[in-house]
Amino acid sequence: MLLPATLLLVLVVIHGVPLASGAARLLNNDYAVMFKTALIGILLEALPFVLAGALLSSLLRVFVPDAWISRWIPRQPLLAILFACLLGILLPVCECGMIPLVRRLIHKGMPVYVAIVFILSGPILNPVVFGATLTALRGHPELAYARMGLAFTVAFITGLIIYVTVRKSPLRLTMQQQGGEGHPLSARGGKLAAVLVHTSDEFFEMGKYLLIGCLLTSGIQTFMTHSSLTAIGAKPLGSYLFMMGLAFVLSLCSTSDAFVASTFLHQFPAGSLLSFMVLGPMLDFKNSLMLLSLFKTKFALYLFFLIFSGVFIGSVLLSAWL
Template sequence: MAAALVLAGGSLLAHPGVQAWRTVSVAIVIQALPFLLLGTALSGAINAFVPADAFSRLLPRKPALAVPVAGAAGVVLPGCECASVPVAGSLIRRGVAPAAALTFLLSAPAVNPVVLTATAVAFPGNPGMVAARLVASLLTSVIMGWLWIRLGRAEWLRLPARGGGHTAGNSRWEEFRLGFQHDFLHAGGFLVVGAMAAATFNVVVPGSVLDAFSGSPWLSVLFLAGLAIVLAVCSEADAFVAASLTGFSPTARLAFMVVGPMVDLKLIALQSGTFGRAFAVRFSSATALVAVGCSALIGWWLL
């Protein structure tokens, strides 16, 4: 019996479909791992070494002006989406306008240098995809910040009582080590799951099903946007997953990369725990709609 099981397992592993699945999974993880390491290291360094009041000193006092500045800050200040929620809560607690903090929450994981570099590596010879991701993500975050100023209500946002920042008794290097270790292991798990899901998607899903979605410009965008929400791949690695989805249009793959760092299942859970369920439901739904719209617009323009 045991020998039969071993032989069956060996024949299963030798199956061309399983070998293709394994190849795609490993390739995605290997390509993305250096950027995940760099991104989580930079995020941990910012959390441990940047003063807590640095953002409030740099942002304009008027929320309408602070929103685009906070969005642009995401271009130079790396942060993974797992850390963006507690960072935004810490900013609000320290007096930063909620609209600006929420804009930074969306932009930092989506447009930072590590993510843009990873996108350039994942899409070699296609600088338009990097530019499209930058513009669409930045536009989405700024629009959401302005929408919060216009339509947001204080009762929707449960202000965090604590979180983020330097912990008394820990050295800065100790906080960096702990933060890096936590973020890397957490995001690395999602990377592996995302790579396996993407490989399964490429190997198992029949071509006829893909054709039903990829053949329609709008259905393909909506399908990959929904896939990004479910897969919850970290932003440092999602470009490699998107690049593997070769049956879809560039605009649809752009939507995957714009929606994912801003709205996914783990982020919705984090937002619910930090700011309350009423906020998470409204903010995530609105962000997904704005992100899909911006992706379609920028993809039509640049891709």
């Protein structure tokens, strides 16, 4: 019921359905136009990646045997973490589509600590994001290289800490609780039908969290002015916390956040821009809701703390070089 209700609200906001004359005037004012523009922009940017992640997840579910995943992942933990860091080059999925794909990989045999590393590094450590960052930050290539290096380091250390400290499964639901591998349509329509069914299931399950996140994020973007943000983030360490908070609430795609960061080049320290570009793909409002749907709350909060701490400390240390 949550997704249909949210979809109805989105349609009302976007199209300005005139339920009453007062509502029509409210939906046609400047703030409503800004809100609709922001909402449409975020949805159009994120939905293709959620769909891509759901499709990849379904293809893995139907066509990849469980034993294959186990064979691909190195047994040695350090090599397994390194493998996960580099997996984003082969599977350049945006953070919006990461969760359904990773959930399937975990149920196929991928260890949780390896999956976490892939979630953190995959959206950043790929050629598309690196090229977008270089393009957005022309004249500052060191920021692009620092982004790749910090993302790799935070993902690697976070995965290592989780390997050492987490022993029990942090997943909310087992495969049996989610309904198992089978589906009536897969028996009737073959593997192609099974892929389509599983893709729609994954897409709508993740989509409800994406829609809620987009609605809240659009509201924040509408009522925050650039001048007030600049004044708040002018202090040294405050600028880091501010830019990391901004990355969290704006929930931008990893291929576009560098273009937003470039608008602050002359107002914020380079290190704070780095924290913005690394934290956002790893931890923003949308994927926080998705992570909370996948993992138990205690583990998810522990993961959030590790990510935030790693990005903050790394950005401050790298600011001396930048």
